[in-house]
Amino acid sequence: MSETTENKEQLDKVTESTNEEVVENTSNEGNVELSMEEQLQAEITELKSKLEEEENRFLRLRADYDNLRRRTQLDREAAEKYRAQKLLTDLLPVLDNFERALQVEVTSEDAISLHKGIEMVYKTLIDATNVEGLEVIPAEGQSFDPTVHQAVMQESDSEKESGIVLRELQKGYKLKDRVLRPSMVSVNE
CATH class of the missing domain: 1.20.5 (Single alpha-helices involved in coiled-coils or other helix-helix interfaces)
Known part of the structure; x- marks a missing residue:
């Protein structure tokens, strides 16, 4: 044990x-x-x-x-x-030249028919540019707006109030809401 x-x-x-x-x-x-x-x-x-x-x-x-x-x-x-902006900007001088050509007084029958042909081409061109959105900026009789008008002269007209566009020297254009070229105008003092 x-x-x-x-x-x-x-x-x-x-x-x-x-x-x-x-x-x-x-x-x-x-x-x-x-x-x-x-x-x-x-x-x-x-x-x-x-x-x-x-x-x-x-x-x-x-x-x-x-x-x-x-x-x-x-x-x-x-x-x-704004895809057409460049083309329309390049066409503005062409439109100006057509307008100048249409302002010429013609007397002979050949000149009248040529004038009508130029007018038809001008209208076709205007219609095509309007389809793309080109618009003429209204100027004459409007209040001067520096965003769309370019004042190059001042004139006096006592019948109209100050700041009113008296004459349009060159048309202005805009594409939809964008100014391509301002209107060159003469403004009342």
Whole structure:
């Protein structure tokens, strides 16, 4: 029995040391778990901030894309609206020359038929430019407007009020809402 007692005592010692180790390990594991939990919490916080940054970046990129798309659409619409601007601007001197040719007095039959032919071509050209949106800027009798009129002279007419256009020296034209050439006018003082 003494062996059994000795064995029992040894077993008790081993059990005590094992329990002490388990208690130590458990308390160490609590520390490890706590620091692991802190590490995981820090990682979660970091990932949340990165996610928020990426969401903000995505929203900014999306807004930039929408702005670019809208700007491109407006540019396309403006290009379509004013596509004929260069051609019409180049044709303005031609219209002026036709008008001068039509102002010439003719007497002979050949000149009259030539005059009628020029008038027909002029009307066809005017119709074609009107289809594209070319408009004559009204001038004579209107109030002077520096956005559409260019004053080159001043005259006095006591019957009309000051700032009224007395004469149009050269026609002005606009394409839809854009002035191609202002009217050259004489304005009442």
